[in-house]
Amino acid sequence: MKVILKQDIKGVGKKDQIINANDGYARNYLFPKDLAVLADKGNIANLEMKKASKEHKKELEKLEAKKVAEKIDKILLKLPVKSGENGKIFGSVTSKEIAQNLEEQYKIKVDKKKIALSEPIKVLGMFNIDIKLYDDVIAKLKVNVISQ
Secondary structure: OEEEEOOOEOOOEOOOOEEEOOHHHHHHHHOOOOOEEEOOHHHHHHHHHHHHHHHHHHHHHHHHHHHHHHHHHOOEEEEEEOEOHHHEEEEEEOHHHHHHHHHHHHOOOOOHHHEEOOOOEEEOEEEEEEEEEEOOEEEEEEEEEEEO
16 A cells, blocks of 8 residues: 655655555554555645755755845955954954944845854954855855954
């Protein structure tokens, strides 16, 4: 009997997957526990609409990420920090500070976890930083760390 799973079941399949299940297993376990529905024409059509809706939503998110990436690519973010002689910074500049300044100066909200800093910035100067906005959308932000 073909059924559509409503949630992930270990050893059976993933959510929204169509599987062949034994009749007894489907009638006595999957259906009573509301883990699956019969894969008839109506339910399959409903599943296809859900998948199409998800794909459309992903495309919209990707387009939005590309727009934000274009804005970020044109930005030169100036970060004033306290520094001593030799261009050494007191403390360091972290991805959290970069995200906060980007939002304050340009009204672009970016999650600090998406900012790819291999290590915190500890000297004055220009830095190119990658921001991973979506799976394959990466923005390049230019950051100028200057003395206050």
